[in-house]
Amino acid sequence: MGIAQTGTGKTLAFSIPMVQRLANSKGLGLVILPTRELALQIDNELHRVGDSLGLRTAVLIGGLSIRPQTEAIRRNPHIIIATPGRLIDHLRQKTVSLGRVNILVLDEADRMLDMGFLPQIRDILKAVPKERQTMIFSATISPEIMKIASANMKLPIRIEIAPTGTTVENVTQEIFIVAKDAKMRLLEKILNQYAGPVLIFTRTKYGARRLAHAIKGMGHIAAEIHSNRSLAQRRSALEGFKAGRYRVLVATDIMARGIDVVGIELVINYDLPSQSEAYVHRIGRTARAGMDGRAISFAMPGEQKEIRAIERLIRKNIKISPLPELPPGRSFSSAPAPHFSRPNFSYSGNAHRSSPFARRRPARRSFGRF
Structure with a gap:
């Protein structure tokens, strides 16, 4: 074993x-x-x-x-x-x-x-x-x-x-406490601060689709990878992310361990995982092959229990950062209806x-x- x-x-x-x-x-x-x-x-x-x-x-x-x-x-x-x-x-x-x-x-x-x-x-x-x-x-x-x-x-x-529960040492971890209706504005600010490739995790496949569409509306080149995408679409998204054609990749937990890409600068937990163990697998996508990385998690005010469970698992406290000044709220066009191809x-x-x-x-x- x-x-x-x-x-x-x-x-x-x-x-x-x-x-x-x-x-x-x-x-x-x-x-x-x-x-x-x-x-x-x-x-x-x-x-x-x-x-x-x-x-x-x-x-x-x-x-x-x-x-x-x-x-x-x-x-x-x-x-x-x-x-x-x-x-x-x-x-x-x-x-x-x-x-x-x-x-x-x-x-x-x-x-x-x-x-x-x-x-x-x-x-x-x-x-x-x-x-x-x-x-x-x-x-x-x-x-x-x-x-x-x-x-x-x-x-x-x-x-x-x-x-069990050990995280990669060279990952800098932090949490922002943010209301649900402000998460998109916080994401927009963070994406504008980082120039490298970013991997974002959501809890559901529908959330991943909506978020990928919103990120495109922010002006970033993004792709999505989840179980509602065909294998060809998932491979295209992953290969495009590896090759730099997509700067942002939005994924669900079910896809986390299939993402083996060296050089991911930042992992964002847009939604906290439903299981604490998934946090370890998510942030393990950055800081691979001895490189440094960063993991930022968005936690809503009512998610204290989830944060404590993660901290117990990884046996360390995660830094809680003050919420920065956020850009003005703006709406993004609704995501198109899901399309499924053979x-x-x-x-x-x-x-x-x-x-x-x-x-x-x-x-x-x-x-x-x-």
């Missing part, structure tokens, strides 16, 4: 040994994680490690056609990266067999439980061989995770880089190489203080 704060390299901690072991065996690696974006991110990291060995993967995620994923499975990949729901779909349709799995990774385990994937995880654990290596990685620990570990691991070793998908082939992995046929990568 690996417990560490976000941005500390947990992905490489399992990617390197997994690739090394599978290079000399006929087994199958299986990585289970909570979101599509994180699945694609892990797939890229695995190929950075294993491309020189001819590594082949299959990515099984929702939002994409199941047919190319089935084709990738038929081409005998070495590692399957999957979200719980889509993997269960394949198991029910009998398009995948997990009988050869000898390495299982549950990544972002706490987030998967938060999202209600415990029943699917239990079904997946029943479908894999009992004789296997199991690795569980999480930023926080809970009694439920410990139950999963004790039931599915033999003499587990727990490696804890930092206690997701697109694409997949590309991997070259066949002479390597420890070359015995198998090449496969395509699917993309699929108050």
Whole structure:
């Protein structure tokens, strides 16, 4: 079991040994994680490690056609990266067999439980061989995770880089106490003070859409990423944010751990999270790779309880800053009605190489203080 704060390299901690072991065996690696974006991110990291060995993967995620994923499975990949729901779909349709799995990774385990994937995880654990290596990685620990570990691991070793709730040291944290009807004006002032990329979290997907539209009305280039966006739209927003085409990205908690972007100067909690643990994951998007960062939270006068819960979790008091002089109130045009489009998908082939992995046929990568 690996417990560490976000941005500390947990992905490489399992990617390197997994690739090394599978290079000399006929087994199958299986990585289970909570979101599509994180699945694609892990797939890229695995190929950075294993491309020189001819590594082949299959990515099984929702939002994409199941047919190319089935084709990738038929081409005998070495590692399957999957979200719980889509993997269960394949198991029910009998398009995948997990009988050869000898390495299982549950990544972002706490987030998967938060999202209600415990029943699917239990079904997946029943479908894999009992004789296997199991690795569980999480930023926080809970009694439920410990139950999963004790039931599915033999003499587990727990490696804890930092206690649960630890935040990145080089993040400057502060809170503004602000009335609900003044939050937009405070946001406008802060965005005008910072020149770098800004990541903003809201509590709901509808709030994210409205906020992104309002930010555009302020004159900033913004994108939104939440569960009501298709996979193609979410990937476009994230890649555009990474490339600098969007200065502001508005996201919900469900997307927090799929956002791996170095150089985010500021994280703003426009809404406090509904769960204290989400605060740690949100502000962990800044100050990555040893860089400095800043996290600003907007708290309404009646949210003292939520602030205290966060402070208990992170074991420190967060500075409460005086509210600055705000710009005059102005209205922004209403957000347009939500538009939902069918997701697109694409997949590309991997070259066949002479390597420890070359015995198998090449496969395509699917993309699929108050």
